[in-house]
Amino acid sequence: MTHQFDLEAEIQRLLTEHDRVAEQGITVQHRENVVVLGGEVESAQRRDEICRQIATHFPDLEITCDIGITRAQAPAEVEEIS
Amino acid sequence: MIRIAAVGDVHVDKDVVGRYRPALEELPDRADALLIAGDLTRHGTVEEAKCFATEFGGLRVPVVVVLGNHDHQSDQQEQVTEVLTDAGITVLEGSATVLELHGHRLGIAGTKGFGGGFAGACASNFGEREMKEFVETTEVLSRRLGEALRSVECDALVALTHYSPVPETLVGEPLEIYAFLGCYQLGQAIDSAHTTLALHGHAHHGSERGRTPGGVPVRNVAHPVIKQAYNVYQLLSEEVDARLVPA
Numbered sequence: 001m002t003h004q005f006d007l008e009a010e011i012q013r014l015l016t017e018h019d020r021v022a023e024q025g026i027t028v029q030h031r032e033n034v035v036v037l038g039g040e041v042e043s044a045q046r047r048d049e050i051c052r053q054i055a056t057h058f059p060d061l062e063i064t065c066d067i068g069i070t071r072a073q074a075p076a077e078v079e080e081i082s
Numbered sequence: 083m084i085r086i087a088a089v090g091d092v093h094v095d096k097d098v099v100g101r102y103r104p105a106l107e108e109l110p111d112r113a114d115a116l117l118i119a120g121d122l123t124r125h126g127t128v129e130e131a132k133c134f135a136t137e138f139g140g141l142r143v144p145v146v147v148v149l150g151n152h153d154h155q156s157d158q159q160e161q162v163t164e165v166l167t168d169a170g171i172t173v174l175e176g177s178a179t180v181l182e183l184h185g186h187r188l189g190i191a192g193t194k195g196f197g198g199g200f201a202g203a204c205a206s207n208f209g210e211r212e213m214k215e216f217v218e219t220t221e222v223l224s225r226r227l228g229e230a231l232r233s234v235e236c237d238a239l240v241a242l243t244h245y246s247p248v249p250e251t252l253v254g255e256p257l258e259i260y261a262f263l264g265c266y267q268l269g270q271a272i273d274s275a276h277t278t279l280a281l282h283g284h285a286h287h288g289s290e291r292g293r294t295p296g297g298v299p300v301r302n303v304a305h306p307v308i309k310q311a312y313n314v315y316q317l318l319s320e321e322v323d324a325r326l327v328p329a
Contacts (some may be wrong), residue, residue: 022093022124022152025286025306039286040306043097070305074105074112078085078314081279081299 007058011035014057020049026067034062040070083319084183084238087112087143087312090119090283091304093152094134102137105311110142113314114183119283119303120150120194120244123162131162135169144181146172148192150244150284174242176226178234186318189236191275193227195245195282196220198265205261220265228271238317241272241280241298250292251302252285269294278317 008028015023023046027038035054041047047067054063087109092102109116118138123130126149138145153162163173172179174192181188198205198220207217231241246252246264255263263285272280273296280294283304290307292300303313 019125022155025091027287042093042101042305045097071309072101072105072305072311074108075310075312075314078112078316080316080319082319 007035011054011058014053015050018053021046021053023050026050033060034064036064036066038066040068042070044069084115084186084188084317085113085314086115086117086188086240086317087314088117088119088281088301088303089305089308089312090244090281090302091121091150091286091306092118092134092138093121093124093305094137095124095130096133099133099137102311106138106141109312113143113312115144115146115181115188116141116312117190117240117242117281118145118147119242119281120148121152121283122147122149122166123153124155126153126156126158126162128158128161128165131165135165135171139166139169139171144172145170146174146179146181146190146192146242148174148242148244149194151194154194174230176223176230178230180234180236186238187236188317189231189234189239190242191227191230191234191239192242193223193230193268195227195243195247195268196223196265197245197262198267199261200249200264200266203261204266220267224265224267224271227268228274231271231275231277234275238278239276240317241268241275241277243268243280243282244284246282246285246288246300246302247272247280248292248294248300251282251288251290251300253289254287255285263288269296272296272298272300279315 029036122134178191247268277298280300286306
């Protein structure tokens with residue numbers, strides 16, 4: 001049986017080491033049989049691939065995805081460095 | 083006055099091409115140069131480097147970068163560097179460059195850097211060969227950054243790294259992984275020169291602002307931290323104008 005801490009570690013390694021994901025900035029919280037994913041990625045395709053890979057490798061888990069897409073608008077302010 | 087734009091951890095691949103471009107087209111109206119603090123790509127392949135060069139190349143301002151750990155994933159960092167250099171992008175690793183901007187000399191020295199940790203919780207050059215190699219890598223890259231910083235004659239000096247030189251900009255990350263996110267030796271290197279500003283990335287859940295023990299301002303410009311295409315920093319100010327949008 002996989003313990004909770006092992007499961008979180010296995011998911012984080014999967015997300016980092018899988019060729020189609022390569023994400024190190026995703027948080028994984030395991031609550032009973034629900035995994036809550038957090039963090040931000042650069043595209044909706046990457047977010048969807050993360051959920052797809054976890055669902056494939058851990059089919060019994062329910063996934064809640066709170067992963068956002070990092071905004072890429074131009075800034076409106078400058079910071080003076082002194 | 084010099085204005086520099088900065089971001090890190092953009093992780094470009096085919097699916098990202100075009101996302102940054104509208105903001106980048108406006109960049110020359112807002113800043114005089116663009117600095118990127120590593121993790122330019124997802125896996126460090128030549129194809130991804132070409133995507134990065136397409137997205138971040140061809141601007142009307144100089145672009146200076148360091149590589150990050152993602153850019154080493156495929157062991158093609160030399161080819162990646164070549165693609166970027168061919169696209170007119172300056173890649174720093176234990177080296178420095180000087181940009182002439184509005185009659186001022188902006189010096190930029192950079193390295194990817196490495197982990198190792200900070201005071202009270204750092205790795206030591208002791209024990210297994212693997213551990214000694216880890217810390218030796220930290221020390222060599224940090225020493226080269228210090229040498230590069232001290233070699234430059236300029237009006238303002240920026241240190242550009244991927245890994246963090248201070249723990250303050252890691253706040254928000256789990257304490258357990260600080261040693262994989264940066265090292266105090268980078269901070270020592272930055273403090274060994276007249277550094278004006280230190281920029282880094284890598285810590286997606288970290289904090290934006292910190293200072294080295296010597297008082298140099300540090301900014302974590304990882305894209306998920308700044309939450310916009312790039313930040314703009316003003317150096318050598320004569321007067322402050324916080325507006326960026328042209329009147």
